[in-house]
Amino acid sequence: MSTDLPQLFRQPALPSHVSICEVSPRDGLQAESTTLPVPVRLELIHRLTEAGLTSIEAGSFVSPRAVPQMADTRSVLDGLDLDSAATYPVLVPNRRGLDDAIAAGAVDVSVFLSVTESFSQANLGDSLQATTERGLEVARAATTAGLRVRGYLSMVFGDPWEGAVDPQDVASAARRLVDAGCTTVSLGDTIGTATPGHVTAVLDSLVSAGIPIDSVALHTHNTYGQALANVYSALQAGVRQFDASAGGIGGCPFARTASGNLATEDLLWMLDGLGISTGVDIEAVAATSQWLSDQLGTPLPSATPSAVLSR
Numbered sequence: 001m002s003t004d005l006p007q008l009f010r011q012p013a014l015p016s017h018v019s020i021c022e023v024s025p026r027d028g029l030q031a032e033s034t035t036l037p038v039p040v041r042l043e044l045i046h047r048l049t050e051a052g053l054t055s056i057e058a059g060s061f062v063s064p065r066a067v068p069q070m071a072d073t074r075s076v077l078d079g080l081d082l083d084s085a086a087t088y089p090v091l092v093p094n095r096r097g098l099d100d101a102i103a104a105g106a107v108d109v110s111v112f113l114s115v116t117e118s119f120s121q122a123n124l125g126d127s128l129q130a131t132t133e134r135g136l137e138v139a140r141a142a143t144t145a146g147l148r149v150r151g152y153l154s155m156v157f158g159d160p161w162e163g164a165v166d167p168q169d170v171a172s173a174a175r176r177l178v179d180a181g182c183t184t185v186s187l188g189d190t191i192g193t194a195t196p197g198h199v200t201a202v203l204d205s206l207v208s209a210g211i212p213i214d215s216v217a218l219h220t221h222n223t224y225g226q227a228l229a230n231v232y233s234a235l236q237a238g239v240r241q242f243d244a245s246a247g248g249i250g251g252c253p254f255a256r257t258a259s260g261n262l263a264t265e266d267l268l269w270m271l272d273g274l275g276i277s278t279g280v281d282i283e284a285v286a287a288t289s290q291w292l293s294d295q296l297g298t299p300l301p302s303a304t305p306s307a308v309l310s311r
C-alpha cells in the first residue's frame with residue numbers, strides 16, 4: 001500500500017494544529033502486569049521524543065508498593081533533558097510526591113481529581129471533598145513553586161459505581177483546577193462510556209463556566225469503540241489537546257470495565273487524513289509500539305501500528 005495514504009481531506013472548521021500528550025510511559029505502563037526497568041522506560045521516552053512527541057508523561061511519584069511499575073521515576077527524570085522544548089510531566093498524588101518531584105528536577109507535574117464520590121473512595125482512598133482539597137492544595141503548591149501543572153479529572157463521562165455524572169459537576173471541578181493554577185485540564189473518560197453528544201455537552205458546560213477551550217484536553221478510552229468519534233466531536237468544539245498512548249496500551253487498574261487508551265496511531269491516522277498537523281511521525285510511533293509490545297511480551301490493543309508498518 002502507498003505511503004501517500006491516508007488521502008488528505010481538510011475540514012476547514014476544525015483546528016489546523018493539535019498537541020498530543022503521549023501517556024504510554026505512565027498511564028500506559030502502570031496498567032501493565034510487567035514492570036519495565038528504568039533503562040527500558042527511558043528508551044521508550046527517547047523513542048517517542050524522536051517520533052516528534054513534545055509532551056510525554058514520564059512517570060509518577062507514588063508509592064512503589066502501590067504502583068511498582070512507576071518505581072524509581074526519579075532515575076527516569078535523571079535520564080531526560082528537562083530543559084529541552086519537550087515537556088515530561090510526572091504525576092504527583094500528594095504533597096510528598098510533589099516534594100520528591102521537585103527534588104528530582106521536574107518542571108511539569110500532573111495532579112489528579114475525581115469527579116465522583118465512589119471513584120474518589122476506591123482510587124484515592126478518601127472522600128471526594130478530602131481528595132479534592134488535597135489535589136488542589138498540591139496544584140497550588142506546585143504553581144507557587146514555579147512548575148507547570150496539568151490537572152486530570154477522572155470519571156468525567158460516567159462512573160462504574162454511580163452511573164451518570166452531571167456535566168455541571170465536571171465544570172465545577174475543572175473551574176477549581178484552573179483557579180488552582182492548572183494550565184491544562186484533561187477530561188478523563190476513565191471507563192470509555194462517553195459518546196460524541198456527551199462530549200459536546202460537557203464541553204459546553206466548561207465553556208459556560210468560563211474555562212477557555214485552549215486549556216482543555218480530552219483523554220479517551222476505547223472501551224465501546226467511541227474514542228475517535230469523541231475526539232472528532234471535541235475537535236468540532238475547538239479542543240486542540242488530546243491524550244493518547246502508543247499502541248493503545250494501558251487502562252485504569254482501579255476501574256473495573258476500563259480498557260485501553262486511545263492509540264496514538266489511531267489518532268494520528270485520523271488527524272493526518274484531516275490535514276491537522278501534530279509534528280508526529282506515525283511510522284516512528286508505530287515502530288515504537290511494536291518494540292514496546294516485545295518488551296512487555298503482550299500484543300498491542302490497537303491493530304493500527306501493524307497496519308501502518310505493513311504499508
Ligand code: MG
Pocket residue numbers: 027219220221250251252261
Ligand atoms: Mg487512560
